[in-house]
Amino acid sequence: MFWQKEIETLSRDKLSALQLERLGRTLARVYERVPFYRKAMDGNGFRPEDLRGLKDITALPFTTREDLRAGYPDGLLAVERTEAVRLHTSSGTTGKPKAIFFSRRDLDQAAELLARCLVMTGTGPGDVLQNMMTYGLFTGALMMHYAAEKVGILVIPSGPGNTERQLDLMRDFGTTVLHITPSYLLYLADYLARAGLDPARDLKLKRAYVGAEPYSEETRRKIESLYGIDIYNSYGLSEMNGPGVAFECAGKQGMHLWEDNFLMEVVDPETGRPRAEGEAGELILTTLNREAMPIIRYRTRDITSVISEPCACGRTHRRITRIAGRADDMFIVRGVNIFPQQVERVLMAVSGVAQNYQIILDSYDQMTVRVEIQREVFDGHVEHLIRLKNLIIDRLRSEIVVRPEVELVEPGSLPTFEGKGKRVIDRRTM
Numbered sequence: 001m002f003w004q005k006e007i008e009t010l011s012r013d014k015l016s017a018l019q020l021e022r023l024g025r026t027l028a029r030v031y032e033r034v035p036f037y038r039k040a041m042d043g044n045g046f047r048p049e050d051l052r053g054l055k056d057i058t059a060l061p062f063t064t065r066e067d068l069r070a071g072y073p074d075g076l077l078a079v080e081r082t083e084a085v086r087l088h089t090s091s092g093t094t095g096k097p098k099a100i101f102f103s104r105r106d107l108d109q110a111a112e113l114l115a116r117c118l119v120m121t122g123t124g125p126g127d128v129l130q131n132m133m134t135y136g137l138f139t140g141a142l143m144m145h146y147a148a149e150k151v152g153i154l155v156i157p158s159g160p161g162n163t164e165r166q167l168d169l170m171r172d173f174g175t176t177v178l179h180i181t182p183s184y185l186l187y188l189a190d191y192l193a194r195a196g197l198d199p200a201r202d203l204k205l206k207r208a209y210v211g212a213e214p215y216s217e218e219t220r221r222k223i224e225s226l227y228g229i230d231i232y233n234s235y236g237l238s239e240m241n242g243p244g245v246a247f248e249c250a251g252k253q254g255m256h257l258w259e260d261n262f263l264m265e266v267v268d269p270e271t272g273r274p275r276a277e278g279e280a281g282e283l284i285l286t287t288l289n290r291e292a293m294p295i296i297r298y299r300t301r302d303i304t305s306v307i308s309e310p311c312a313c314g315r316t317h318r319r320i321t322r323i324a325g326r327a328d329d330m331f332i333v334r335g336v337n338i339f340p341q342q343v344e345r346v347l348m349a350v351s352g353v354a355q356n357y358q359i360i361l362d363s364y365d366q367m368t369v370r371v372e373i374q375r376e377v378f379d380g381h382v383e384h385l386i387r388l389k390n391l392i393i394d395r396l397r398s399e400i401v402v403r404p405e406v407e408l409v410e411p412g413s414l415p416t417f418e419g420k421g422k423r424v425i426d427r428r429t430m
């Protein structure tokens with residue numbers, strides 16, 4: 001099923017031509033209206049009319065979060081403030097917030113993109129979507145809210161938290177679709193188990209849109225089997241509308257990035273140089289269809305790679321692979337670069353492991369992984385526990401090279417998260 005079949009299946013040639021035309025318009029717009037970008041282009045001796053091909057964009061400098069913060073509150077605005085109708089700030093996981101403005105047209109576009117995602121994964125009128133992302137300054141919930149209404153889906157704007165009430169809503173209104181963070185979905189599974197509820201028997205859930213933070217394929221599989229539903233990966237960031245930038249189709253092999261609205265590049269996160277096609281690196285995004293606040297060559301800090309092979313679903317917009325992590329989340333132990341997702345991937349594939357874990361960094365040559373294990377295992381034979389612990393250590397060592405300390409802890413004993421999780425506790429002094 002398609003929401004906008006023509007644009008979703010546009011031939012690559014036409015899509016590139018559309019991108020070039022929109023890039024040209026965007027550059028002209030910011031050159032004229034945003035001093036920050038005029039200065040950046042002048043500084044590089046580049047004028048919007050010099051644009052010949054999409055590759056020419058590499059002549060322009062990146063926009064970083066620091067640039068957005070420096071422009072706070074409205075330095076990068078390309079319209080009069082009176083033309084903006086919505087303000088969002090990023091949730092500020094990694095520092096001070098950044099303010100993003102949207103015009104009426106921008107919001108409509110953002111909703112169109114997410115409507116494509118909903119319909120692409122089989123959600124439509126008759127479905128009931130429980131929106132368990134945070135409403136408010138964060139883009140996650142509101143963008144999904146309006147998109148779902150546009151498609152004709154009944155939306156329950158529950159926001160996160162108050163898990164008992166969430167369950168009541170799910171049961172009373174027959175929720176079929178969840179929009180939720182992986183951390184909260186994992187916690188909810190635990191909660192259901194403790195309440196003696198079986199999602200397949202007691203709830204009407206069919207699928208969940210899961211994003212806002214990195215999680216591994218192993219976690220997806222684990223959640224899918226715990227709930228007996230389809231989990232679709234949803235990627236976005238406030239600077240680029242929030243959710244709906246890239247989304248999995250039914251094939252679940254990478255996320256289609258809506259290239260009529262975003263131009264993507266993948267670069268070496270250290271040097272900023274382009275990566276070869278298909279190679280992993282930092283995702284750089286340029287808005288191609290934004291009015292209030294276009295952003296050029298934004299450094300997302302998110303690590304991914306581009307899948308150029310055509311997708312079986314017929315959509316021509318290229319896919320990106322699951323985000324391997326944020327460049328900023330990477331930590332170093334014994335000189336080895338480690339992403340939290342590598343640890344998560346190992347843990348979630350071990351049977352006996354429950355839903356929650358924590359990584360503690362006390363020194364530069366040792367890390368401790370605390371992992372909750374299932375009740376029956378925790379209360380069971382001590383030899384079994386030792387075997388499990390050794391198995392986890394071995395598997396982690398072969399994934400991350402470093403041999404970690406592992407502590408098996410009681411289910412429910414580690415901090416839980418209703419939004420994005422915080423799993424790495426770094427106690428080292430910088």
Ligand code: ADP
Pocket residue numbers: 090091092093094138210211212213214215233234235236237238239242300302322323326
């Ligand atoms: P921040 O958390 O940086 O303040 P946002 O709330 O806009 O800002 O979050 C966007 C970020 O969340 C992305 O840049 C990315 O790091 C992460 N993210 C969002 N969706 C996903 C996903 N599906 N997989 C991995 N990471 C994601």
Ligand code: ZN
Pocket residue numbers: 249250251256311312313314315
């Ligand atoms: Zn597809």
